[in-house]
Amino acid sequence: MDDALKDRLDAERRDGQQPEERAADIAREQTSGIAQLAPDSALTRRPRISPINQRRWRNFKANRRGYWSLWIFGILFFIALFAEFIANDRPILVEYKGEFYYPVFVDYPEEVFGGFLPTTDYRDPVNLEEINANGWMIWPPIRYSYDTKNLEPPTPAPSPPFWTLSKEERCAGYPQGVADPGCVIGNMNWLGTDDQVRDVLARVIYGFRISVLFGLILTAGSAVIGVTAGAVQGYFGGLVDLFFQRFIEIWSSIPVLYLLLIIAAILPPGFWVLLGIMMLFSWVAFVGVVRAEFLRARNFEYVNAARALGVGDWTIMFRHVLPNAMVATLTFLPFILSGSITTLTALDFLGLGLPPGSPSLGELLAQGKNNLQAPWLGFSGFLVLALMLSLLVFIGEAVRDAFDPRKSFN
Amino acid sequence: MTSTPIKKVGEASALLSVENLSVAFSQSGKTVLAVDDVSFSIAKGETLALVGESGSGKSVSALSILKLLPYPAASHPGGAVYFEGENLIDDDERDLMKVRGNRISMIFQEPMSSLNPLHTIEKQVGEVLKLHRGFSDKAARERTLELLAKVGIRNAEERLGAYPHQLSGGQRQRVMIAMALANDPDLLIADEPTTALDVTVQAQILELLKALQAERGMAMLFITHDLGIVRRIADRVCVMYRGKIVEEGPTRALFDDPRHEYTRHLLAAEPKGRPPAANVNSPVVMEARDVKVWFPIKTGLLRRTTSHVKAVDGIDLTLRAGQTVGVVGESGSGKTTLGLALSRMISSTGEISFDGERIDTRSFKAMKPLRRKMQIVFQDPYGSLSPRMSIADIIAEGLSIHERGLSAEARDKRVVDVLAEVGLDPAARFRFPHEFSGGQRQRIAIARAMVLNPRFVMLDEPTSALDMSVQAQVVDLLRDLQKRHDLAYLFISHDLKVVRALANEVVVMRNGQVVERAPAEEIFERPRTDYTKALMAAAFDIKAAPTGVVSE
Numbered sequence: 001m002d003d004a005l006k007d008r009l010d011a012e013r014r015d016g017q018q019p020e021e022r023a024a025d026i027a028r029e030q031t032s033g034i035a036q037l038a039p040d041s042a043l044t045r046r047p048r049i050s051p052i053n054q055r056r057w058r059n060f061k062a063n064r065r066g067y068w069s070l071w072i073f074g075i076l077f078f079i080a081l082f083a084e085f086i087a088n089d090r091p092i093l094v095e096y097k098g099e100f101y102y103p104v105f106v107d108y109p110e111e112v113f114g115g116f117l118p119t120t121d122y123r124d125p126v127n128l129e130e131i132n133a134n135g136w137m138i139w140p141p142i143r144y145s146y147d148t149k150n151l152e153p154p155t156p157a158p159s160p161p162f163w164t165l166s167k168e169e170r171c172a173g174y175p176q177g178v179a180d181p182g183c184v185i186g187n188m189n190w191l192g193t194d195d196q197v198r199d200v201l202a203r204v205i206y207g208f209r210i211s212v213l214f215g216l217i218l219t220a221g222s223a224v225i226g227v228t229a230g231a232v233q234g235y236f237g238g239l240v241d242l243f244f245q246r247f248i249e250i251w252s253s254i255p256v257l258y259l260l261l262i263i264a265a266i267l268p269p270g271f272w273v274l275l276g277i278m279m280l281f282s283w284v285a286f287v288g289v290v291r292a293e294f295l296r297a298r299n300f301e302y303v304n305a306a307r308a309l310g311v312g313d314w315t316i317m318f319r320h321v322l323p324n325a326m327v328a329t330l331t332f333l334p335f336i337l338s339g340s341i342t343t344l345t346a347l348d349f350l351g352l353g354l355p356p357g358s359p360s361l362g363e364l365l366a367q368g369k370n371n372l373q374a375p376w377l378g379f380s381g382f383l384v385l386a387l388m389l390s391l392l393v394f395i396g397e398a399v400r401d402a403f404d405p406r407k408s409f410n
Numbered sequence: 411m412t413s414t415p416i417k418k419v420g421e422a423s424a425l426l427s428v429e430n431l432s433v434a435f436s437q438s439g440k441t442v443l444a445v446d447d448v449s450f451s452i453a454k455g456e457t458l459a460l461v462g463e464s465g466s467g468k469s470v471s472a473l474s475i476l477k478l479l480p481y482p483a484a485s486h487p488g489g490a491v492y493f494e495g496e497n498l499i500d501d502d503e504r505d506l507m508k509v510r511g512n513r514i515s516m517i518f519q520e521p522m523s524s525l526n527p528l529h530t531i532e533k534q535v536g537e538v539l540k541l542h543r544g545f546s547d548k549a550a551r552e553r554t555l556e557l558l559a560k561v562g563i564r565n566a567e568e569r570l571g572a573y574p575h576q577l578s579g580g581q582r583q584r585v586m587i588a589m590a591l592a593n594d595p596d597l598l599i600a601d602e603p604t605t606a607l608d609v610t611v612q613a614q615i616l617e618l619l620k621a622l623q624a625e626r627g628m629a630m631l632f633i634t635h636d637l638g639i640v641r642r643i644a645d646r647v648c649v650m651y652r653g654k655i656v657e658e659g660p661t662r663a664l665f666d667d668p669r670h671e672y673t674r675h676l677l678a679a680e681p682k683g684r685p686p687a688a689n690v691n692s693p694v695v696m697e698a699r700d701v702k703v704w705f706p707i708k709t710g711l712l713r714r715t716t717s718h719v720k721a722v723d724g725i726d727l728t729l730r731a732g733q734t735v736g737v738v739g740e741s742g743s744g745k746t747t748l749g750l751a752l753s754r755m756i757s758s759t760g761e762i763s764f765d766g767e768r769i770d771t772r773s774f775k776a777m778k779p780l781r782r783k784m785q786i787v788f789q790d791p792y793g794s795l796s797p798r799m800s801i802a803d804i805i806a807e808g809l810s811i812h813e814r815g816l817s818a819e820a821r822d823k824r825v826v827d828v829l830a831e832v833g834l835d836p837a838a839r840f841r842f843p844h845e846f847s848g849g850q851r852q853r854i855a856i857a858r859a860m861v862l863n864p865r866f867v868m869l870d871e872p873t874s875a876l877d878m879s880v881q882a883q884v885v886d887l888l889r890d891l892q893k894r895h896d897l898a899y900l901f902i903s904h905d906l907k908v909v910r911a912l913a914n915e916v917v918v919m920r921n922g923q924v925v926e927r928a929p930a931e932e933i934f935e936r937p938r939t940d941y942t943k944a945l946m947a948a949a950f951d952i953k954a955a956p957t958g959v960v961s962e
Binding site: 302304324 | 753755777778779780781782785786788789790793794795796798799811812855858862
């Protein structure tokens, strides 16, 4: 045991009457007109969720609009994550001749069900009849995937939502009309079909999922890169800052659209390639804000205090400065998120985005533009985008409130 | 004790009478009464001091006289402010604008932020004249010159084109006063006009205000927390406590015979006591020889170093365990820089040894293991605690670096112990800094330093951001801790009262050099140099020194 500690223990033993003195001291302070803190709850143990996070959650909930948006968005996103069980052109579960099959997870060759093709088309009337004769199957509520063509459309493509048509019209595409076993609710196109007779609702669900995932990954990735870059520049300043800033100026003046065109000609376009290219440039948006916050905060007294304690640079950056710089970043985050979704949509709209055939809201909008006689295309795309972006912005606002330390004074 | 006799409206002697004034602030449905049924009056040519600690409502009362509060968040549930028989509370903005800056003018606390940094002095002072008097440019310029000369700005002609940042704090406050006096107001409201200034400058400004007041016969409402100033400047005093005036009376009577308990508490609150006797045989903790901190001035295209700002210029210091060296001086004298150099927060030249080991040759990285033994307590308890960390995390941070082996429980135990030691309720350790008052925050900052059992603590004006009564408590606490743990303090302050209560040896600094150095009793009893004498006079008697001895 070192001497200092021993001294201290001795001192504490000596001062047996200390608690009373301290109490008197506290009492004096409490009666002397100095602003007070009267602990209303005794926090004797460290709570599982730290009080600051509890308070953040309370603040978040206090923003009713954001709180409800989170629920709605959460439910929608959760459903969309399991899109294969909601909208698919193969059944979830098949019982055929006493055995169970899981077509959502496994590609069964058609010979399993008495055919000869390498994969089974469960929408084929012959297969349907065969399976239903020797067992049963559970279909998702929508019997189309994003790329499934409706081979029995009620009208030439694009065909309108089924609820705008009479019962006879709806089943006009099926050989036996209204009596056809294929003319069931699961085969109806709730939002009509696009010009390639694909179900719009199925495409919207998959498109929503891919857009949100793209946005989230892009935002998270660029936030990590951008915040780190901004933090390093702001905290160290000097030459690091000078050179990094010049680099960013050059970097951000590269025309992204041309680059996308060039790269699309070399690499096969796809989700990850697009994400990678976008991320190369989108992190720059964070740097300015974070750098400014760090430049301001690095001379704060509590940063000096941490230095005086011997805390390392990186710990200071991420434990002391970053949480206080985060509000500015978080104010930015929902806009980056909705911005990246909008960018993806715009690229798809122009045909530079995801490969053809992918479920994409931008492509839906482009179809709406090309088929003005089919307003359900444009409306569906617009409403889904508007709903998604509004929810995200509302949630972002509530997150910002939650991280605002001054909110606790209410 | 709100039974102040209420002056009748338009009573001959009262220039301004505030009657039963209340101010409420409402925020998100909650209403807080900041000023509660306050009455006072000021006669022509009289100085009334409004005294109280932060949060007592003294500034709010003063601001509501001119209705300068953030309405409608602020409101007046009741009361009236009669200025020459006219109720200002009922007046609309247009009527008030005729009074503001004209009949009643105001000086604020922060001379830096109350002057517009983008306007020259001439423009700022001239604006008031043009606005209320319709002066022409030329007339305004002449009057501005006259005013600047009156408030004691030398070479006023050259100063006309200066911007606020080119002036010192004292000069800026003089400009503020010139602006306030421009239209010969009947009443001057001074809201802590000297709090942000050095003691020496404070004395000068107070002297100036007193002289100007006598010359012009204007009334003055002086708001302050410093009883020393009150005693020196005020005719009558109102003591405010939690939004109420608890005692009112002529200055002398109030100081000689305080009746309300709170007034007695305030009067008793000045830092008292003396440090324990110095023991010349106790081990040397820190020794510094010829410490220099020179900041290069680079000029020209090639950024060649042409000269240096000598912030600290060759200082020797010896610090023994259980003893305090006080470093005093005006702002800019290099005292904080010296402290930072000694604790190796900035680079310096010259030999520094800690516990007999040379530390000036160590890199900043190599200093890390030693940091636990040398701690710093900063001036501003509002700035030095990370607002996003709980008290427990703030205090435990040092432990997690320097005592890695400690289990979570053991660490928590240390935090609880140290909080109790500095007089805070350990149950509050999961709260955040903003939930504590200034004094409590400074205790937290002290706890953060103490939890590592340091041997040397640099105290950088630890009391200057605090209310007087809290200052005394913090000083008591520091002295207590020193005795218990045999700490060596480097106590940096411009406040000689606090230094006197703590320091065994005092080093007086000016322009980076030592002006005088002596054991505390000796320097306080028999200061030798004029500079030290001026500092003493300013601190203890609030008397200004003859021109030239101190900066302005």
